[in-house]
Amino acid sequence: MSKCEQCIVRQFNSIKALTKDQLVQMANCKTSYTIKKGEPIFEEGETLNGVYCIKDGVCKLSKLSSNGKDQIVKLVKAGELLGQRSMISEESANLSAVALEDMEVCFVPKNEILQFFNQNNDFSMNVMKTICGDLKEADDHMVDMAQKTVKQRLAETLLYLEDTFGKNDDGSIRIQLSREELAGMIGTATESCIRLLSEFNKAKSIELQGKKIFIKDKKVLQKIS
Amino acid sequence: MSKCEQCIVRQFNSIKALTKDQLVQMANCKTSYTIKKGEPIFEEGETLNGVYCIKDGVCKLSKLSSNGKDQIVKLVKAGELLGQRSMISEESANLSAVALEDMEVCFVPKNEILQFFNQNNDFSMNVMKTICGDLKEADDHMVDMAQKTVKQRLAETLLYLEDTFGKNDDGSIRIQLSREELAGMIGTATESCIRLLSEFNKAKSIELQGKKIFIKDKKVLQKIS
DNA sequence: CTTAAAGTATGACAAATATCATATTTTAAA
DNA sequence: TTTAAAATATGATATTTGTCATACTTTAAG
Numbered sequence: 001m002s003k004c005e006q007c008i009v010r011q012f013n014s015i016k017a018l019t020k021d022q023l024v025q026m027a028n029c030k031t032s033y034t035i036k037k038g039e040p041i042f043e044e045g046e047t048l049n050g051v052y053c054i055k056d057g058v059c060k061l062s063k064l065s066s067n068g069k070d071q072i073v074k075l076v077k078a079g080e081l082l083g084q085r086s087m088i089s090e091e092s093a094n095l096s097a098v099a100l101e102d103m104e105v106c107f108v109p110k111n112e113i114l115q116f117f118n119q120n121n122d123f124s125m126n127v128m129k130t131i132c133g134d135l136k137e138a139d140d141h142m143v144d145m146a147q148k149t150v151k152q153r154l155a156e157t158l159l160y161l162e163d164t165f166g167k168n169d170d171g172s173i174r175i176q177l178s179r180e181e182l183a184g185m186i187g188t189a190t191e192s193c194i195r196l197l198s199e200f201n202k203a204k205s206i207e208l209q210g211k212k213i214f215i216k217d218k219k220v221l222q223k224i225s
Numbered sequence: 226m227s228k229c230e231q232c233i234v235r236q237f238n239s240i241k242a243l244t245k246d247q248l249v250q251m252a253n254c255k256t257s258y259t260i261k262k263g264e265p266i267f268e269e270g271e272t273l274n275g276v277y278c279i280k281d282g283v284c285k286l287s288k289l290s291s292n293g294k295d296q297i298v299k300l301v302k303a304g305e306l307l308g309q310r311s312m313i314s315e316e317s318a319n320l321s322a323v324a325l326e327d328m329e330v331c332f333v334p335k336n337e338i339l340q341f342f343n344q345n346n347d348f349s350m351n352v353m354k355t356i357c358g359d360l361k362e363a364d365d366h367m368v369d370m371a372q373k374t375v376k377q378r379l380a381e382t383l384l385y386l387e388d389t390f391g392k393n394d395d396g397s398i399r400i401q402l403s404r405e406e407l408a409g410m411i412g413t414a415t416e417s418c419i420r421l422l423s424e425f426n427k428a429k430s431i432e433l434q435g436k437k438i439f440i441k442d443k444k445v446l447q448k449i450s
Numbered sequence: 451c452t453t454a455a456a457g458t459a460t461g462a463c464a465a466a467t468a469t470c471a472t473a474t475t476t477t478a479a480a
Numbered sequence: 481t482t483t484a485a486a487a488t489a490t491g492a493t494a495t496t497t498g499t500c501a502t503a504c505t506t507t508a509a510g
Contacts, residue, residue, distance in 0.1 A: 069372055073364050088354060094364060128353055128356070131353070132310045133314065135363060136310065136314070138363035139363055142296075145371045147291070147296055178488090179487070179488065189469075191490085194489060195489085210475090404457070414498050423460080436457090
């Protein structure tokens with residue numbers, strides 16, 4: 001059983017506010033999992049009995065819409081926590097979490113988290129600020145969905161992906177999404193997404209090499225978005 | 226200076242968790258305002274030095290999108306609090322709040338709220354649950370915006386308005402929105418909104434009498450949405 | 451009361467987007 | 481390695497939605 005105290009990702013989330021004792025307690029009750037690309041961590045509607053801390057990898061939070069398409073609400077990466085809202089609301093998960101890459105996550109039971117939450121004011125304040133940040137993001141995202149065109153949203157999303165997940169050595173965007181997933185992020189049909197990628201490609205603002213996407217002209221994309 | 230302890234709306238929000246002493250303290254530091262229809266309570270980007278408790282009336286929370294249109298993110302009515310997120314995030318307002326009817330609101334300074342927040346666990350938990358509820362709503366709303374057609378969103382919104390704000394004696398939806406505001410809620414052009422209202426009217430699922438809207442066939446609207 | 455301004459309504463048309471069909475390429479299973 | 485399935489790509493077309501023009505109606509200011 002590895003020690004939370006020594007975990008690299010600890011510093012990136014609310015857990016950084018825990019005391020040494022609390023970290024030891026957490027290390028003693030946590031469970032580590034390996035999750036393969038494509039596998040779910042939890043599904044919409046599922047009861048969560050704790051919180052997941054992402055040690056490595058990226059997952060998508062998505063929701064099945066009434067027309068049968070999967071809308072991606074948010075991408076979550078190493079260092080972030082999953083399931084905080086459900087824990088506080090005492091509700092089942094509103095979104096599904098599915099691994100986009102192989103992942104390592106730690107599960108911390110609800111009891112412990114709630115105990116830290118009550119004992120440690122810094123910790124609870126951090127959790128709340130994270131949720132408040134998510135709310136602001138969600139509102140902004142909603143306005144984009146309602147007011148921007150698909151082309152604008154695609155440009156914006158490509159910039160976001162490079163910004164948030166960085167580039168490979170060859171310069172391509174590090175995070176690998178299928179066209180269907182990219183379409184699910186911007187809220188459009190897969191074909192429309194592919195067509196616009198081709199358009200950006202022809203206009204030399206991006207370059208496509210199979211699944212790899214290279215951003216060639218950030219300024220043009222910024223202008224479009 | 227009226228007493229918060231006797232305020233009718235107190236029971237509807239997080240404030241219900243405050244002790245008698247805390248309610249007295251709140252009554253001593255609050256300021257009451259009357260806000261006329263169309264006037265702002267606060268604007269996007271503004272620094273909020275406290276929280277507003279809505280005693281009477283309804284307001285819209287909206288955000289100006291890059292294309293110059295005002296997207297309505299949420300309607301807030303009597304009994305609810307405004308500005309909780311900004312207070313916790315220690316950020317300026319992300320949305321503008323504008324009265325849709327004449328309103329009565331009480332302003333409670335940040336200091337007091339934060340003090341109650343730290344002293345009273347029930348209160349802080351209530352605030353957090355409210356924010357978590359807002360986050361869930363925002364995510365769901367976002368999925369709707371991304372995946373549903375304008376017609377579906379209009380049907381859904383009309384049902385929501387009747388459900389949430391009730392009906393006048395004549396059976397019309399109580400809350401009065403201009404066509405532009407309704408379009409701002411569903412995220413479409415005003416003309417498109419008007420056109421679809423006419424369509425619903427011709428199909429007898431709603432009836433239009435000037436600004437008044439009567440829902441005539443709930444089931445049809447539910448089916449559409 | 452009168453009148454200008456704002457809001458509502460509708461037509462005509464253009465642009466954006468979805469859907470369906472099909473070809474090509476890539477991936478993964480046997 | 482071979483082969484079927486999945487993913488990507490593109491064309492053709494239908495549908496949805498936005499934009500501009502204009503007329504009518506309501507509202508509010510003078």
